[in-house]
Amino acid sequence: MISLPFNAVFMLNGLYARQPDGQVNIAQFKQNILKDYKEYADGFFTAWALDVDQRLSVSDNRNNELTVLKGDKDARKISGYAACPASGQLKLLHAFESVHFIPIGNTPYQIRQAISSWGEKRQVISGVLDSDGMATVTGCTPNSLYEIAFYPDVSQREVDALHASYEGVIANLHDWLMNEWNTTIIEQWKAMAPVGDPRRLKQINDAFMAGMGNALKSLWDDIKMLFHVLTNLDDYAAMLLKFISEADFAKLKAQAKELLRTALLIVNDEPLMFFYASAVVCWAQLLPPTTVAEMISEFASGLLFDILLGIVLSGGAGLAVRYAVKGVRTVKASGGVVILEKAMQKLIDLSRGHALKRHAEAVEPLAVKGSATVNSSQKATVQIQSAAQGISRVEPDTLPIRRGKAQNTQVSESRKADDVSTPAKTPNDKPADSAQNTCTNNCPVSMVTGEELLTLTDGELDGLLPFPWTRLYRTSAAEIDSGLGYGWSHSLSHRLVQEGDSLIWIDHENRRTVFPIPSVQRPAITNRLSRAAIYLGDDPAELILAAAGDTPRFYHFRRDTGGGYLIAISDAYGNRLELSRDLLGRIRRLSSPSSRALLLRYEGKHLAAVDYQVYRPADNEEACWQTVQTLATYRYNEAGQLLEAANALGEAERYRYDAQNVILERQLAGGAAFYWEWQGEGKMARCVRHWANFQQMEARYLWDDQGGVTVINADGSEEVYVHDENARLIKQVDPDGAQTLKSYDEKGQLIAEQDPLGALTEYRYDDAGQLLAVVPAEDEPVTYQYSGGFVSAVSRGKATWKYQRNAQGDITAQTDPDGHVTHYRYTSKGRLQQISHPDGSIHQLTWNDQGQLIEELLPNGGQRRYRYDALGRQITRQDENGAIT
Structure with a gap:
């Protein structure tokens, strides 16, 4: 994908008011064009996908259709399981x-068992x-998952051949x-007459930038259309007879197999199309503004599509192509339009000598690199016939898999992140996801670690930034006391610990996530595996x-000698x-600009209570904060174990542990009780039985x-439940035997x-x-486009939903597939302020x-109205009919 700014990608810089140094500009085009594409397109050559719309079909020996899926983008493969x-x-x-049978032959493949x-x-x-x-x-194992890969290894020799082929095309351009x-x-x-009014020059330049800009923005849609034209x-x-x-x-038509093979590879070679489009942009920008003014309308009316179609038919299929600007034959053309027509005809004619067929041969190993997966499904056969090709064969009616034009060069923003992925770990050094994303059972026991x-x-x-006060007991933290007793942590117990050149983020769940220390050179670092940055x-x-x-x-953390503390x-x-x-460095108060706060009160080293406070003017800062309600109180034994936690109403639940702080019992205020039996000791313990004092709440765990x-x-x-080494669920078997697999x-x-x-x-x-993209087994794939790191479009089949943010x-x-637009407006603090519906x-x-x-x-x-109490709770609601509740 190409990152913004868009104009920089195509070197679209506007027109010159005075005669430019053409030789210098053209030399810069030759020198920079390949480098520019390599810079803006993520992962050039072996990493980028020279995506070719292709079909991978799989059948068994009985001609049963097998389902096939697309693949991951990082490897630019068609993949699945x-x-x-x-x-x-x-x-x-x-x-x-x-619609024609155009095989991709002599392709190396590799079938790899996905899950063993x-x-x-x-x-x-x-x-x-x-x-x-074919x-x-x-010899594949029945009912075992496999991945099928085509061209899994592209050699440096093939990359070098591709590189040399591009250099030849660029030299010809x-x-x-x-x-x-x-x-x-x-x-x-x-011959240019002076442009007397500078405003006229600006108008010409603006029109050129808009027309050519729009043409370039639709370039990749044009390329998709080219492929559609050539395959139908x-x-x-x-259109073609023009x-x-x-x-x-x-x-x-008669020689489709031979002629279209090369042409289709060229159409799908996005860098090649990029180079030709950039050459047209460079040519137009060298012209005087008055000449450009005569051809501006052509830039926005399919100019690039016509040029590229001519190049593909000429340089790809080897046919004699005539190019004519739309309307030239029926209306007397202006001088600028005639210049445009002649120049583009020369470019199309020259493409026949650009060795595009040899270039296609170089690009094929990269272009058709892909993989697919197999799955038994429907049963049928289909007759494939093409009288023009003299082909008549029956092949299994396998599901056609379109290696869709996953255009890598598009007006969309994709910042390649500085990522250092390692799994977050528990205090006993086991990989663990967040509690919310962890697969658990019952009350709840982790199906990953057994804790x-x-x-x-x-x-x-409450407030503009709501903050829940939560606490979490984790068995692997049985040796850690963060102020709530051994094993417990709360939603503010974050800290940074420096170890060598790394920082360890110990979060509110007592998980450890490792990062390199950021610097001016590396200001932002992600850890995708831990879902953190x-x-x-x-x-x-x-x-x-x-x-x-x-x-x-x-x-936000303030750095200190040990690492950092939350501020x-x-x-x-x-x-x-x-x-x-x-004075001891413990968190005392969490406050908001809306004059609300949580006060943390301690007895010794342990947290004794959390108070909800409001700010009211008084003689000093501390006196201004007045407690409205105590939200929670906590009680501990002499061993530092949390024994009891009570809410604002005084309702308490109690806990019992063994000598190594492993929880054994939880008793709720209403009388319900839960119990645990463990295998192992201390932070290494795993639950082997979990039950309650009421029926149907019992489970045993065999690890x-x-x-x-x-x-x-x-x-x-x-x-x-089976998890991989990174704590990701890879297999789940339900009580009825239903099995779910993930990779x-x-x-x-x-x-x-x-x-x-x-x-x-x-x-x-x-x-x-x-x-x-999300590609289901049978339904249309759902694809996503991004701008600024946010989803800007979602497509399913021919329907597209577009978003501005x-x-x-x-x-x-938000624009729906029918073109209806809904607008949203927000306050400066992020609250939704207005919704303007399509009907006005x-x-x-x-x-x-x-x-x-x-x-x-x-x-x-x-009209509806709402009122709240001092704790932020809604106390009255008046609906549109005047009724108050």
Whole structure:
């Protein structure tokens, strides 16, 4: 993908008011064009996908159709996961996705077992397709998941050949530009009449930038259209006959297999199309503004599409192409249009000598690199016939897999993140996801580590940045006392610890996430596997940590000799909660700008209570903060274990532990009690039985040493959970025997999921970890585009939803597939203020300084009002009919 700014990508800089140094500009084009593409396109050559629309079909020996899926973006492969059929035999077919049979032959392939039994080596089968793009593979393990890869290894020799091919094309484009400069453009400058009004020059320049800019923005849609035209010749016969003769059109149909093979590779070679488009931009910018003014309308009316189609037909298929600007034959053309037509005809004619066929041969190993997966599905056969090609064959009716044009060069923003991925770990050094994302059972026991992950919320600080006061008991933290007793942590117990050149973020769940120390050279570093990131703050002594979530929060730390301590929490709108500390360095108060706070009271080294406070003017700062309610109180034994926690109403729950601080019992205020039995001691203990003092709440856990656990429920049913070395769930078996399988990449991103019915869903990401596509087994894929790190478009089939956002990522405009636009407006603090619906109706919302909704004006004219108490709780609501509740 190409990153913004868009104009820089295509060197679209506007027109010259005076004659430029053409030779210098053209030399710079030749010198910089390849470098520019390599810089803006993520992962050039072996990493980028020269995506070709192709079909990968798989069938078994009985001609049963097998499902196939696309692949991950990082490897630029068609990939997925499914089961080998019962016969253990697969038939492969690799061809372009076209109404004509255009095989991709002699392609090396590799079939790799995706998920094997623990301790067993994954099976790998390699081979080469025949000249018709087919192969029969035997020996795969029935019902085992496999990945099929095409061109899994692209050699440096092939990359070098591709590189040399581009240099040859660029050199030819340079020569065309020089010829145009010396024979036509320089004469236009000599004959140019002065532009007397500078405003006229600005108008011409603005029109050129808009017209050419819009043409370039639609370039990749034009390329998709080119492919569609070439793979549906009869449907576009009228269009094609404007460029080639009837004889050549007949030849193109009759020899589709040979002629279109090269042409389709060229169409899908995005860098090549990029170079030709950039040459046209360079040519136009060398012209005098008055000449450009005569051809501006052409830039926005399919100019690039016509030029590229001509180049593909000429340089790709070897046909004689005639180019004519739209309307030239019916209306007398201006001088600028005639110049445009002649120049583009020369470019198209020259493309026949640009060795594009040899270039296509060089690009094929990279272009068709891909992988697919197999899965038994529907059963049928289909007859493929093409009288023009003389081909008539019956092939298995396998599901055609379009290696869709996952355009890598597009007007979209994808920042390649500085990522250092390592899993977050528990205090006993085991990988662990956040408690919210961890697979748990019952009350709740982690199915990854076997530890208890008891998370409780005792209160909340309301306001523009709501903050829940939560605490969590983690068995692996049994040796750690963070002020709430051994094993417990709370939502403010964050700290940074420096070890050598690394910083360890110990978060509110007592997980350890490792980062390199940020610097001016590395101001932002992500840890995608741990779903976290670290940034330099505005203050040199400040570091900011963030964790992924629906409502991201930023944790601000002040550096000290040991690492760093938490000083504030903020959101994307700059709403901020400040922390103050006592003389011992303990957190004393968490306060908001809306005059609300949580006060933490201690007895000795332990937290005794949390008070909700409001700010009212008084003689000194401390006296201004007045307690409205005590949200929670805590009591401990002499061993430092939390024995009791009571809420604002005095309702308490109690806890009992063994001598090593491992929880044994939890008793609720209502009398319900939960119990644990453990295997191992202290922080290494794993739960082997969990039950309660009421029926149907009992489970036993049988652990293995390969990340698996079997849960035996009270009714005798069993569940199985298996996690990988990064604490990601890879297998789940439900009590009814239904099995779900998942697979992840090295960054911990889910890339494939097989449901109990065998249907596969695949997930594709870009280099920044942004989800590009969700490809289900049967439905249309859902694709995503991004701008500024936020989703800007979602497409499913032919339907597309588009989004505009503010700097904080909130949607300001949403366009549905029918073109209806809904607008959203926000306050400076991030509260939704107005919704403007497509029918013109408006929904308005009013908020107070505390971030509380106090009034709504509905689209139908109705009005609602709300009131709150001192604790931020809603106490009255008046609806649009005047009724108060």
